[in-house]
Amino acid sequence: MGLSGILxxxxxxxxxxxxxxxQVIALANQKGGVAKTTTTLNLAVAFQEQGFxxxxxxxxPQGNLTMSQxxxxxxxxxxxxxxxxHSLPIDEVIHRTEIDLAVSSIDLAGAELALSSMIGRxxxxxxxxxxxxxxxxxxxxxxxxxxxxxxxxxxTASDSVIVPVQCEYLSLRGLVQLENTLSMxxxxxxxxxxxxxxxxxxxxxxTLHSKEAVEMLKENFGELVFDTRIRKTVRYAEAPVQGSxxxxxxxxxxxxEAYRELAKEVLDGATPREHA
Ligand SMILES: Nc1ncnc2c1ncn2[C@@H]1O[C@H](COP(=O)(O)OP(=O)(O)OP(=O)(O)O)[C@@H](O)[C@H]1O
Ligand SMILES: [Mg+2]
Numbered sequence: 001m002g003l004s005g006i007l008x009x010x011x012x013x014x015x016x017x018x019x020x021x022x023q024v025i026a027l028a029n030q031k032g033g034v035a036k037t038t039t040t041l042n043l044a045v046a047f048q049e050q051g052f053x054x055x056x057x058x059x060x061p062q063g064n065l066t067m068s069q070x071x072x073x074x075x076x077x078x079x080x081x082x083x084x085x086h087s088l089p090i091d092e093v094i095h096r097t098e099i100d101l102a103v104s105s106i107d108l109a110g111a112e113l114a115l116s117s118m119i120g121r122x123x124x125x126x127x128x129x130x131x132x133x134x135x136x137x138x139x140x141x142x143x144x145x146x147x148x149x150x151x152x153x154x155x156t157a158s159d160s161v162i163v164p165v166q167c168e169y170l171s172l173r174g175l176v177q178l179e180n181t182l183s184m185x186x187x188x189x190x191x192x193x194x195x196x197x198x199x200x201x202x203x204x205x206x207t208l209h210s211k212e213a214v215e216m217l218k219e220n221f222g223e224l225v226f227d228t229r230i231r232k233t234v235r236y237a238e239a240p241v242q243g244s245x246x247x248x249x250x251x252x253x254x255x256x257e258a259y260r261e262l263a264k265e266v267l268d269g270a271t272p273r274e275h276a
Pocket of ligand 1: 031032033034035036037038039060062064143144145201202203230231232233234236237238
């Protein structure tokens with residue numbers, strides 16, 4: 001199916017879901033290097049700045065989200081692997097960093113194989129989140145660049161999906177495959193999961209190519225495309241080296257502001273609930 005093949009589908013973005021909190025949002029795109037991890041961390045910190053309780057879940061064996069908070073996935077002894085495969089309570093792998101973060105480790109690379117023979121293999125994350133979901137306003141799940149069992153677990157556990165897309169033509173084509181996977185998830189595992197929005201990243205306003213890529217996104221996906229654009233800047237690569245989000249690394253810079261803007265768009269008027 002070409003890009004035009006999904007035009008018939010509603011291209012209206014998942015509505016605000018206003019005060020409904022305790023939401024799980026997956027950051028997914030099987031294409032590598034499109035800013036899934038960068039968006040997970042910085043959106044999480046931007047939500048937190050607004051007074052929301054946020055849990056980040058690193059579901060990528062590369063462990064980039066874990067690393068971007070200054071931890072080494074090679075040396076953490078218990079991780080999301082143990083949670084998914086051995087039913088370890090997720091609380092045991094949550095580290096308190098800028099956000100609460102359920103960490104990844106290299107073991108997670110073996111999770112797909114270990115899960116594949118288990119009953120309920122697609123629902124391991126959904127089950128793991130149940131006991132902690134009510135403590136958080138938002139749970140943001142970072143996924144690996146594939147549509148394997150880890151990403152399927154994330155999509156099954158989620159209320160909605162944010163899809164970061166690099167502003168270039170070749171990145172747009174992968175969205176059809178992601179849409180097809182989401183349709184299968186809706187049919188078989190999670191009937192209500194929706195695309196919360198498509199986020200243009202690494203936007204370079206000086207190039208025609210970036211502008212054309214966003215135009216093409218809007219032609220094909222309409223209102224699903226967020227108004228916020230994340231511009232290309234080296235700040236996003238510098239911050240993780242310091243083990244921090246860009247909101248902490250350069251709080252008043254335009255890179256931080258972009259994720260605050262995205263947070264506003266995603267929150268769409270939702271306000272923090274009172275926490276005990
Ligand atoms: N807006 C941006 N401008 C410039 N560089 C960026 C931007 N966003 C992210 N980067 C950098 O691009 C690289 C890829 O970003 P990131 O790791 O967030 O992508 P990803 O989709 O999670 O990758 P993977 O698929 O490997 O998990 C990182 O080095 C990151 O610092
Ligand atoms: Mg990543």
